[in-house]
Amino acid sequence: MNRDYNLRASLNGLRVLEIGDQLGDYAALLLSGLGAQVIKIEPRDGAGSRRVGPFAGGVPDPEQSLFFWRYNLNKQSVTLDVDHLDAQPALCALAARADLVLLSGEFEVVARRLPLWRRLAQDNPRLIVCTITPFGLDGPWRALKATDLVQMALGGIMAVCGYDPDREGFYDTPPIAPAMWHSYHLGGEYAAIAIMAALNFRELSGEGQFIDVSIHEAVNTCTEVAIPTYVYTGEIVKRQTARHAATVITHARLSESADHVLMLANLSPFERELRALGELADRVGIPHVLGTPEFKQLEKDDRVAAAIYRNDLLMEVVASLPADEIFHRAQAQGLAWSPIRRPEDNLGDPHFAARGSFATINHAELGRDLRYPGTVASDGEAPHFCFDRRAPRLGEHTDLVLRHAGFGEEEIATLRERNLI
Amino acid sequence: MGNGNPKSGRALDGVRVLDLTWLQVGPQATRLLATFGAQVIRIEWRERRAVDFLRYTPPYAPDHARADGGRVQGVTRGRGSPGNYDRGAYFNNTNPGKYGITLNLNHSKGRDLLRRMVRDANAICENFSPGQMDKWELGYEELRKINPGIIYLQTTGLGKAGTYKDYVSYGPTAQAFSGLTFLSGLPEQDHPAGWGYSYLDHSPGYFGAILLMAAIRRQRLTGAGCYLDMSQCETGLMLSGTSLLEHQVTGQPTARYGNRMPFMAWSPHGAYRCSGEDNWIAISVQSDEQWRALTDEMGSPPWALDPRFATAAGRRQHENDLDHDLTGFTAGCDRYDLMNRLQARGIPAGVVQKASDRFDHDPQLKARAYYVDLPQSEIGTWPVEGFPAKLSRSPAEVGGMTGRAAPKLGEDNAFVYGELVGLSAAEMSALAEEGVI
Numbered sequence: 038m039n040r041d042y043n044l045r046a047s048l049n050g051l052r053v054l055e056i057g058d059q060l061g062d063y064a065a066l067l068l069s070g071l072g073a074q075v076i077k078i079e080p081r082d083g084a085g086s087r088r089v090g091p092f093a094g095g096v097p098d099p100e101q102s103l104f105f106w107r108y109n110l111n112k113q114s115v116t117l118d119v120d121h122l123d124a125q126p127a128l129c130a131l132a133a134r135a136d137l138v139l140l141s142g143e144f145e146v147v148a149r150r151l152p153l154w155r156r157l158a159q160d161n162p163r164l165i166v167c168t169i170t171p172f173g174l175d176g177p178w179r180a181l182k183a184t185d186l187v188q189m190a191l192g193g194i195m196a197v198c199g200y201d202p203d204r205e206g207f208y209d210t211p212p213i214a215p216a217m218w219h220s221y222h223l224g225g226e227y228a229a230i231a232i233m234a235a236l237n238f239r240e241l242s243g244e245g246q247f248i249d250v251s252i253h254e255a256v257n258t259c260t261e262v263a264i265p266t267y268v269y270t271g272e273i274v275k276r277q278t279a280r281h282a283a284t285v286i287t288h289a290r291l292s293e294s295a296d297h298v299l300m301l302a303n304l305s306p307f308e309r310e311l312r313a314l315g316e317l318a319d320r321v322g323i324p325h326v327l328g329t330p331e332f333k334q335l336e337k338d339d340r341v342a343a344a345i346y347r348n349d350l351l352m353e354v355v356a357s358l359p360a361d362e363i364f365h366r367a368q369a370q371g372l373a374w375s376p377i378r379r380p381e382d383n384l385g386d387p388h389f390a391a392r393g394s395f396a397t398i399n400h401a402e403l404g405r406d407l408r409y410p411g412t413v414a415s416d417g418e419a420p421h422f423c424f425d426r427r428a429p430r431l432g433e434h435t436d437l438v439l440r441h442a443g444f445g446e447e448e449i450a451t452l453r454e455r456n457l458i
Numbered sequence: 459m460g461n462g463n464p465k466s467g468r469a470l471d472g473v474r475v476l477d478l479t480w481l482q483v484g485p486q487a488t489r490l491l492a493t494f495g496a497q498v499i500r501i502e503w504r505e506r507r508a509v510d511f512l513r514y515t516p517p518y519a520p521d522h523a524r525a526d527g528g529r530v531q532g533v534t535r536g537r538g539s540p541g542n543y544d545r546g547a548y549f550n551n552t553n554p555g556k557y558g559i560t561l562n563l564n565h566s567k568g569r570d571l572l573r574r575m576v577r578d579a580n581a582i583c584e585n586f587s588p589g590q591m592d593k594w595e596l597g598y599e600e601l602r603k604i605n606p607g608i609i610y611l612q613t614t615g616l617g618k619a620g621t622y623k624d625y626v627s628y629g630p631t632a633q634a635f636s637g638l639t640f641l642s643g644l645p646e647q648d649h650p651a652g653w654g655y656s657y658l659d660h661s662p663g664y665f666g667a668i669l670l671m672a673a674i675r676r677q678r679l680t681g682a683g684c685y686l687d688m689s690q691c692e693t694g695l696m697l698s699g700t701s702l703l704e705h706q707v708t709g710q711p712t713a714r715y716g717n718r719m720p721f722m723a724w725s726p727h728g729a730y731r732c733s734g735e736d737n738w739i740a741i742s743v744q745s746d747e748q749w750r751a752l753t754d755e756m757g758s759p760p761w762a763l764d765p766r767f768a769t770a771a772g773r774r775q776h777e778n779d780l781d782h783d784l785t786g787f788t789a790g791c792d793r794y795d796l797m798n799r800l801q802a803r804g805i806p807a808g809v810v811q812k813a814s815d816r817f818d819h820d821p822q823l824k825a826r827a828y829y830v831d832l833p834q835s836e837i838g839t840w841p842v843e844g845f846p847a848k849l850s851r852s853p854a855e856v857g858g859m860t861g862r863a864a865p866k867l868g869e870d871n872a873f874v875y876g877e878l879v880g881l882s883a884a885e886m887s888a889l890a891e892e893g894v895i
Binding site: 394 | 461462463464469470471490494517519520529535536537547548550551616617618619620621622624628630634635638642648650651653654656657659661662664667671673676679683687688691692693698700701702703704706711712717719720721728729736739740744805808812814820821822823825840841845847849
């Protein structure tokens with residue numbers, strides 16, 4: 038691997054303190070994948086994300102949360118009662134060595150903790166303090182109660198996702214929040230973007246800063262044409278099954294293959310895709326009139342009838358062969374079709390194996406390895422992210438981290454006796 | 459390459475990005491770099507097949523919008539006519555803060571000019587079909603000979619390396635392949651609901667910005683370059699939640715669960731119909747205490763006092779009945795009034811907001827000044843979607859270095875070729891005549 042190309046160690050040396058719940062896990066995970074050292078400071082009964090299922094054993098257990106495992110790879114866990122005055126010396130010692138602190142959770146919790154960090158930032162002017170809250174630190178909705186579902190509703194993603202209305206245009210199914218946890222994904226990605234900007238600014242100026250991420254706004258950024266359409270034309274896009282919300286109801290895009298797998302198969306407005314469909318139909322032996330003078334005439338005379346013909350032919354082609362075969366044959370013709378896979382269908386796919394897309398993590402307590410999504414990009418030979426350690430057990434690194442921060446064995450024992458760690 | 463001026467307050471001050479991207483996934487990444495002060499130069503060509511598809515995708519600004527007459531200047535809304543590359547509404551929202559130039563890469567002089575610009579650039583981004591840049595001899599290996607520190611971001615559906623390196627993909631393709639489409643929807647329906655837009659044209663753009671900024675920081679510190687082969691499908695896997703782990707641990711196939719919450723003892727949990735046309739509210743009850751508060755708010759109707767619903771386990775076991783009965787209550791309620799009443803009792807609840815709600819009504823977005831008014835040189839000043847975080851020292855500015863929304867096609871040729879590249883007026887007009895710029 039050419040070290041110059043790869044970013045997996047690009048944040049080496051960066052020390053991150055993560056204090057909060059499931060709103061912040063993902064942002065810190067992304068930083069850890071680029072080499073940052075993330076210390077997760079948890080209450081003695083564990084961070085909130087340890088109570089999010091599913092659980093490996095089927096019953097709630099702070100050490101068995103698959104959510105916690107997924108979003109806390111590479112991190113260290115320290116237990117410390119950050120809201121107790123007597124824990125402040127330990128917190129200050131950790132803050133003095135930190136580059137970044139991530140505070141996440143409900144507004145009241147973050148707002149209560151923030152003044153301490155304003156003071157600590159005065160002692161450590163390079164410190165970057167990033168808060169992630171449901172609605173941001175100010176504004177009339179700042180203290181509203183929210184869950185992932187509520188954020189997906191208020192943020193606008195739900196209104197554009199769901200099933201087709203009936204023929205009269207009436208929706209008998211609700212808007213759908215696409216699973217799972219995407220409001221926290223969006224908040225986490227934007228937090229990471231803002232943090233990367235702040236790190237770049239710190240390289241210029243030597244100064245840290247405060248970052249106030251609103252998950253509500255993060256969700257709002259991600260509804261594509263919904264806002265521009267309304268702002269410019271006053272029209273509202275309508276949600277439709279497995280395709281783009283639009284001001285009109287468009288052709289269905291899912292069709293069934295010979296082995297009853299749904300395929301996403303459609304034609305974009307580019308002429309070459311219509312030619313490709315004709316070639317594909319030829320290859321699978323389905324007679325058609327695409328490309329003939331009669332079809333060109335039909336396109337001129339009756340666009341709707343031509344579109345229906347195209348669509349029917351497309352569905353006939355998809356129905357003629359098993360999904361996997363249609364997928365490869367369509368791609369060979371340059372058609373961007375795909376089977377509707379379950380996520381796990383990708384675990385055995387040679388493409389992702391060749392790219393090293395999954396990180397293999399040893400779980401000694403299970404006596405096995407588990408594979409995790411490991412990257413979004415490659416340097417041509419290796420992934421840009423590196424995830425190589427399972428999520429920490431609760432308090433697994435408390436003693437180690439406190440010793441590194443200058444605490445002696447006796448002080449650590451005293452903190453433990455007083456139930457502060 | 460400048461080192462940047464800390465007094466500018468711009469995190470990416472002095473950073474120059476050559477932006478060959480189009481549609482959504484690439485422009486999303488460079489939009490975010492422009493937001494933090496990078497000089498993003500959008501490179502396009504005038505031929506129809508080389509113009510960004512979004513430039514001629516509706517909706518368009520209304521025909522009566524003018525350079526000094528956009529929505530903010532009081533122009534009324536309406537559907538505009540097609541046929542002009544500089545009036546696309548969605549394009550305008552996707553590309554604020556960028557400079558725009560024209561450059562013909564099918565012309566050898568055009569490719570030479572790009573190579574010349576690469577010398578002084580920090581990063582170059584593209585999302586052509588796999589292999590296009592190599593055909594032009596403008597791939598990473600060629601460009602790093604010119605500028606060893608160059609950062610090269612390429613975004614494709616499946617990635618440029620791997621078994622399917624030649625496969626093509628749009629956002630929805632990647633969503634279908636990675637599993638995100640399957641995961642979204644009601645379990646009782648044969649079809650998934652999927653996503654109502656190209657989610658995987660947005661999230662890989664966010665990741666593009668994260669990785670570009672990680673690479674720019676390292677470049678500032680060490681001078682090292684970087685090659686980024688970004689994959690929309692890998693991003694989809696990254697966003698597949700706990701489904702892959704659950705499958706490996708339990709051996710069961712992944713299921714979808716609509717708006718319910720199978721992983722916590724939260725119930726009711728869903729979207730419920732309210733009064734009016736296609737109006738809904740999301741309600742997310744996290745405890746028995748919240749359930750009792752909801753019952754109280756409803757006036758304790760007999761159905762809600764049914765012992766089946768007294769505990770979370772019971773409510774989840776009888777969730778279809780529960781949702782049916784609860785809808786009987788919500789269907790008569792005004793959605794915002796109900797949201798306020800439930801929130802006042804500490805119950806997580808929120809209106810399923812449509813674009814009109816988010817733009818006209820949402821008091822939180824207003825208070826945080828989320829929408830940003832930016833001028834465009836042909837259609838006037840319109841609101842553009844903002845950045846979802848406030849930074850105290852190097853703030854996000856969606857208008858970037860240009861202070862504008864999207865550039866017109868080739869709007870900044872004189873500035874970029876004249877002042878940044880250093881071509882004389884005579885050279886520029888000769889290149890224009892030859893069909894190079």
